[in-house]
Amino acid sequence: MGRLDGKTVLITAAAQGIGRRSAQLCASEGAVVIATDVNAAALAELATESPSVTVRRLDVLRRDEIETLAAELADSVDVLFNCAGCVPDGDAADTTDDVWQQTFDLNVRSMFWLCRAFLPAFRRRRAGSIINMASVAGLKGVPRRLAYGASKAAVVGLTKCLAADTVADGIRCNCICPGTVDTPSWRGRVAASHDPQRARAQFEARQPMGRVGTADEIAWMVVYLASDESSFTTGASMVVDGGWSM
Ligand SMILES: NC(=O)c1ccc[n+]([C@@H]2O[C@H](COP(=O)([O-])OP(=O)(O)OC[C@H]3O[C@@H](n4cnc5c(N)ncnc54)[C@H](O)[C@@H]3O)[C@@H](O)[C@H]2O)c1
Numbered sequence: 001m002g003r004l005d006g007k008t009v010l011i012t013a014a015a016q017g018i019g020r021r022s023a024q025l026c027a028s029e030g031a032v033v034i035a036t037d038v039n040a041a042a043l044a045e046l047a048t049e050s051p052s053v054t055v056r057r058l059d060v061l062r063r064d065e066i067e068t069l070a071a072e073l074a075d076s077v078d079v080l081f082n083c084a085g086c087v088p089d090g091d092a093a094d095t096t097d098d099v100w101q102q103t104f105d106l107n108v109r110s111m112f113w114l115c116r117a118f119l120p121a122f123r124r125r126r127a128g129s130i131i132n133m134a135s136v137a138g139l140k141g142v143p144r145r146l147a148y149g150a151s152k153a154a155v156v157g158l159t160k161c162l163a164a165d166t167v168a169d170g171i172r173c174n175c176i177c178p179g180t181v182d183t184p185s186w187r188g189r190v191a192a193s194h195d196p197q198r199a200r201a202q203f204e205a206r207q208p209m210g211r212v213g214t215a216d217e218i219a220w221m222v223v224y225l226a227s228d229e230s231s232f233t234t235g236a237s238m239v240v241d242g243g244w245s246m
Pocket of ligand 1: 014016018019036038039058059060061087133134135177178179183186
């Protein structure tokens with residue numbers, strides 16, 4: 001028997017990285033999975049590789065697209081995993097207004113819009129698990145992650161407030177705070193640095209385990225929070241960081 005038998009899980013930014021592995025592991029645990037992303041070509045690849053996963057294009061910067069999707073699917077969704085996010089580089093001196101705004105739009109406002117669109121159906125059914133993607137950078141100061149760290153701290157706050165507002169309605173809301181994880185965008189950040197070999201070594205060295213995490217190591221936390229195994233957990237920030245924040 002699968003850990004997610006009978007559940008329907010909707011995931012944003014599921015075409016690659018943590019979202020993609022979460023879609024695949026949730027499906028392997030018996031869930032009906034709706035994997036959404038703005039990248040239709042990458043979604044098509046996912047659908048070919050994992051035929052049990054249903055894919056659907058969704059740009060989380062578009063409120064109209066979110067509301068259309070929720071009107072169609074919210075009554076059948078049990079778990080909403082808000083995974084979409086970007087990781088801009090910068091400190092207070094070189095972060096532009098545009099970068100700040102784009103980061104908050106993608107990392108925070110999209111979650112607000114998705115939660116607001118799906119909550120009425122969750123409330124009617126007095127059930128539902130919301131999982132938001134935060135980061136250890138939202139809990140501790142990380143150099144050159146000004147907009148990113150601020151946005152992920154906002155995700156932690158959004159999660160706690162949502163949990164407080166919905167706990168009496170039978171809804172749970174938690175976030176995940178990963179350390180550095182090997183995903184396509186992380187590899188891109190390494191490759192874009194002046195000295196990729198050195199950058200990779202620095203990322204690994206700041207993790208006490210001496211390595212970065214895998215997408216699977218975060219996706220299993222998604223499975224746990226999606227499942228009834230976590231039925232007494234709400235408002236929590238689940239740290240999965242190889243000991244970086246200890
Ligand atoms: N990789 C890490 O080290 C790490 C660490 C902590 C937290 N996170 C967080 O995990 C999440 C996923 O990161 P990742 O590295 O696994 O993935 P990634 O950055 O490799 O992929 C991101 C996905 O988001 C999609 N996307 C971008 N804009 C979108 C939009 N407007 N609407 C819908 N989808 C959109 C992209 O098409 C892509 O498939 C992010 O929120 C990130 O901040 C990542």
